[in-house]
Amino acid sequence: MYIPNDNKVENQAELLDFMSRNSFATLVGVAENRPFATHLPFVVEEREGSVFLRSHLAKANPHGKMLLNGDALVMFQSPHAYISPKHYTSRQNVPTWNYIAVHCYGAVRILEDAEPVLQATMRQYEAEYEAQWDSLPELYKKRMKEGIIAFEIAVHTLEGKYKLSQNKTPDEKERITNALLQSDRTEIRETGEYMRHLVLNKNDDTEFP
Numbered sequence: 001m002y003i004p005n006d007n008k009v010e011n012q013a014e015l016l017d018f019m020s021r022n023s024f025a026t027l028v029g030v031a032e033n034r035p036f037a038t039h040l041p042f043v044v045e046e047r048e049g050s051v052f053l054r055s056h057l058a059k060a061n062p063h064g065k066m067l068l069n070g071d072a073l074v075m076f077q078s079p080h081a082y083i084s085p086k087h088y089t090s091r092q093n094v095p096t097w098n099y100i101a102v103h104c105y106g107a108v109r110i111l112e113d114a115e116p117v118l119q120a121t122m123r124q125y126e127a128e129y130e131a132q133w134d135s136l137p138e139l140y141k142k143r144m145k146e147g148i149i150a151f152e153i154a155v156h157t158l159e160g161k162y163k164l165s166q167n168k169t170p171d172e173k174e175r176i177t178n179a180l181l182q183s184d185r186t187e188i189r190e191t192g193e194y195m196r197h198l199v200l201n202k203n204d205d206t207e208f209p
Contacts, residue, residue, distance in 0.1 A: 001103045001159050006167050009160030015102050016051065018160075019044045019076045023124070027055070028073040029066030038063045042074065043120045051155040053104060054117050056148045064149045067108045072153055076102040079190035081183075083165065087175045098176075098191050100162050106155035114150035164195045173199055 009015060019025075019042075027038045038061060043054040053074055057063060066072075080099035085091075111117060122130045133141070165176050177200055180192030 001101065001161060003159060003161045007161050007163045009162050011160075012046075012051070012158065015158060015160045016044055016046055018100060019102055019104075022076050022078045026075045026077075027057075027063065028075065029063055029069065031062065031066050036063055036066060041121060041125065042076075043117070043124055051104065051106075051158060053106070053153040053155060054111075054120060054151070056114055056117055056121075056150040059147050059149050061149075067110060067149070067151055070107070071105055072108050074104045074106075074153060076104070079187035079194070081180050081188040081191035083176060084179075087179060088172050089169065098164050098180075098195070100164070100191075100194060102161070103157075103159040104153065104155045105157040105159075106153040109152045109154065111150040111152055114145045114148055117150040117152075118145070162194070162198060164191075164199050166199060 023042050023044060025040065025042050027040055029036050029038075038057055040055045040057060045052045045054065077099065080097060083096045083098050085093040085095055118133070119130065122133060165173050168176070173195065177192050177195040180188050180195065183189050183192070
């Protein structure tokens with residue numbers, strides 16, 4: 001991912017927080033010299049300073065075979081917003097887009113037992129469902145697990161990009177942030193929240209996305 005110095009983020013704790021908040025990500029692989037993508041929920045973990053991603057996909061998905069080909073790329077992205085040049089002081093400006101993205105590269109390991117991944121996923125997204133899952137017939141659960149491939153990615157390269165008008169003047173950043181916060185679209189308001197906290201450094205009591 002192309003990351004200008006103004007947009008580079010290397011704080012691992014900050015990136016992990018973003019990934020956990022936006023954990024429905026895109027897994028990218030290559031088959032027969034063509035890129036292939038699968039959209040999946042991920043469990044993001046840090047163990048002894050290292051980052052691990054766990055998920056599962058359908059065994060019928062051809063992406064399962066690509067997991068054996070070496071490194072994988074997982075892309076976390078959201079929120080984003082169009083930025084109008086009307087917020088800038090100079091007329092010699094063009095529209096752009098603000099967004100946050102994190103790319104993770106790592107080695108894939110297929111997990112023989114899918115149960116720990118399923119339990120971690122349930123606890124992350126709907127902890128109450130775990131009791132229902134536990135009560136289901138064992139044969140049903142066995143068949144469900146036989147239809148998926150659980151895997152873990154040990155991340156060796158973590159790239160973070162916050163493109164949030166960092167290169168603009170203080171007044172321009174303030175105008176852009178205020179405009180985004182007034183939008184009726186959730187992803188645009190969230191972009192404004194990130195700008196308010198990360199660019200304007202206003203860490204007040206307002207709820208952070």
